């Protein structure tokens with residue numbers, strides 16, 4: 268009532284209300300959420316189920332084929348299988364009924380995926396962040412990662428060369444660097460971010476590169492000096508951008524195929540292309556593409572590795588993914604064992620031990636088809652079989668298979684994941700060296 272006696276005091280109040288409402292049409296606050304075109308996952312749940320019988324497997328297969336309201340992390344394949352499924356809120360009653368009717372064991376791991384996404388968003392540095400502000404306690408947009416690579420090349424001109432590969436459907440660069448401290452080394456190729464939503468992969472990639480450039484630890488200095496390194500932090504730049512701008516759970520590239528978009532680039536390589544563990548449906552998350560290496564991103568990586576396998580002596584290939592905590596070697600598509608199976612088991616186990624000894628995390632090592640699920644057309648099988656790279660691994664980084672974070676790993680886990688992965692690299696390259704994989708290659712390469 269006192270305000271009525273002092274009409275002048277009302278003016279600022281009215282202005283605040285007026286501009287408050289107007290401002291929120293453009294702002295990012297809760298009032299604007301309804302107007303945003305970003306995918307949202309409010310009340311989406313993660314279920315973890317255990318399939319015991321063929322009937323239960325069949326039910327889950329039908330469910331995946333018939334409805335896009337269920338996102339399967341892997342496919343239902345056989346009895347005695349665990350499976351994580353993301354379920355849209357309008358299907359919660361249906362999945363509850365199905366689990367009840369077919370006596371499928373399982374539990375809800377998480378009740379609202381959007382909360383995870385919102386929490387992680389607080390740790391994303393804004394677009395346009397200067398590369399000097401780069402760190403491993405935040406996630407970064409593509410432009411800052413690329414500028415950070417340029418900045419390192421300018422800081423270490425004698426060690427680093429930028430490799431700007433020209434090819435993505437949306438004309439983003441696939442930018443990499445080569446680190447070389449001396450001539451005659453064999454090289455390690457590190458491929459990151461082929462699956463867009465696996466943000467920990469590019470983050471660990473830059474973490475390890477930074478350690479190689481700056482660490483004074485003798486075992487890290489040894490790796491930096493006695494190996495050449497190729498790092499490509501974001502092999503799928505269009506998809507990576509899309510996970511920031513539109514849909515946090517996007518996995519594929521962004522090329523249109525009729526109604527749907529995107530090829531799973533890690534099913535598009537020329538190695539048993541479109542075989543087991545890949546889909547010919549453009550709407551599927553593991554769509555293999557129109558033909559082997561149909562995608563520009565696949566083509567430039569294949570060409571680059573092929574051209575450099577001999578001349579740059581690439582003897583090791585690491586493809587970095589998440590999640591499930593695995594260290595896997597070829598093959599993905601057949602249970603036939605590679606010639607150096609025993610060596611690759613031993614090297615993988617050294618990696619797993621090193622990880623356990625760093626922060627206690629359990630990683631399982633083994634052939635891809637034996638440890639995760641069948642897949643065809645993946646880059647590591649291709650590098651091994653088609654380019655003769657004998658030490659070739661796919662890493663699935665944190666978290667564990669029953670993870671509630673899935674691809675939404677908290678930023679505070681970037682540095683520890685980087686530390687344990689670097690320890691794995693040290694142990695694995697050390698074991699492979701002991702087994703003779705890097706002997707005399709220089710001379711052979713020069714013949």
Ligand SMILES: [Zn+2]
Nearest residue numbers: 462465588589
């Ligand atoms: Zn992946």
